[in-house]
Amino acid sequence: MRLPAFVFLRSQPRRVRVVAITVLVAAAATVPSFASAPTLSFATIVLIYVGLAVSLDLVWGYTGILSLGHAAFFGLGAYTVGLAARGGAPPQLAVLAPLAFFGGIVAGIVIGTFLFAGRRVMTIIYVAIATLALSFIAERSLAVWHYVGASTGISGLPLPRLLGWRIVTPNDFYLLALGFAVLSYAVCRAVVSSPLRMVLTGIRVNEQRLQFLGYRTARFKVTVFAVSGGIAAVSGAIYAAVLGFASPTFFGIALSTLAMIWVLVGGPGTLLGPALGVVLVQYGSRVLSDRLLGWWQVALGVLLLLVVLFFRHGLAGLLRREAVLELPGEGRAR
């Protein structure tokens, strides 16, 4: 039997979400006041990853495009900062973040056109393998390209700036990452809260049906893929600015897989779920890697297996049972 509070929450999914996010952001803003330096660094990285997670959720969870090489956009953004700042000039994020976004958009349009602009609807497996291959090609190419530092990448980047704000302390980095996480979530939420959600759902559920209604579905897919790529690229740009280096591994399969795990564990098609998925998986990895040493990745694999087998809607699905989140396919009917 459900508690009356949960019955109320179930009837108010949007309000609940707004309140939940406001509380989460307010709580996150207080972290620097009590967290140790290592914890703050960890939290900063987690928040940057949130951008990558929600961008992947936009294409996969909402539109049904399984991009297994989404880290390629992340790497693109990282190298945008790396190349711009390796001469010694402080990376100006007010310029480089939009530049990374634009680069991600262009890359998304090019790759998306290649993948989706055919007459036939490409299966989810085809797209997954093609994006995985592109990510692999990008990683290996950079690893042997000496102009961009080959396998060592570009390191020793100066501290970044955002207009007049010199980002120096761990607190600064944390607040930068928090601002980016909130912004990337807000952009993705704006997209899926608009009526465009109906078309994206149609593409995910039955793309061929939409084509029989006269839709040029490729245009929608390319656009969403490009916007998602832009957000992932900004995520990578901020990551490189915070860490002070860019590496070919940022493009790689390992990070792409990790992003997929965040979304799966959090619950595809919910945005908030994958954002929480990043926190859960990264925190779990941190704890497990301390205690289980080399076995922690095995434990992570087992966790993923359990989620796929028993919790198809991930963390969001568990919350949904208690009426806190709205799942895809259970959207408003008004």
Next chain:
Amino acid sequence: MTATLECRSVSKRYGPLRALDRVSMQLEPGEVRGLIGPNGSGKSTLLRIIGGAEQASGGDIWFEGRRIDRFSAARRSRLGIAMKFQIPSVFGSLSVLENVVVALGRGIGILRWLSGRPTVERREAERLLELVGLSDVKDVHAAHLSHGQQQWLEIAMATSVRPRLLLLDEPTAGMSPDERLATEKILRVVAEQAASIIVEHDIDFVRRISDTITVLHLGHMVGEGTPDEVRELPQVRRAYLGGVV
């Protein structure tokens, strides 16, 4: 006057199997054509080829004087051909109203979808749902509709694009007698707006609603004419309708 649809010697092979063999037919504007025949006669295949779900192995298809057999399904739809599938393929996770709004919104640009202003489509969707009797359930997820209601929603979606040719594959399949009657009323209204081809197993239903009937058997066209003419064709009576007509 240019025919709405012209199929010239349309054939379809699946390996050694000949599903359609040089079938020709012509449909005039506003005409309602019933397509009948036993299972495996090629009715649905012909409909799918006209709609663009499958490519013909031979022959050509003309729509309002324009050859369309190499066009994609989406392009045929934009030209004015709409299709209702045999198995309802509504978007189950969208509401009934949203299904029709999506069907109406094919011409809406991405930016307008993003800005949240398909209000004209919403009003038109409500009108269409009234036509098919689904106004009361417009906010229900389409997956929760009965089979008959999903068929009506399919019809509403197909007609929403204001087609000049409507392809209806078994619109009364799986329906109760009452639902069949309701469907017949809906189709009579719909047929006033577009030429239609109706594939259906219910012979009485086809005879009541069609201006002309084409009979297929094993991929061949074996008869064509008004319902009364078709009824009198000996080969139709003998082989395909079991003498029940």
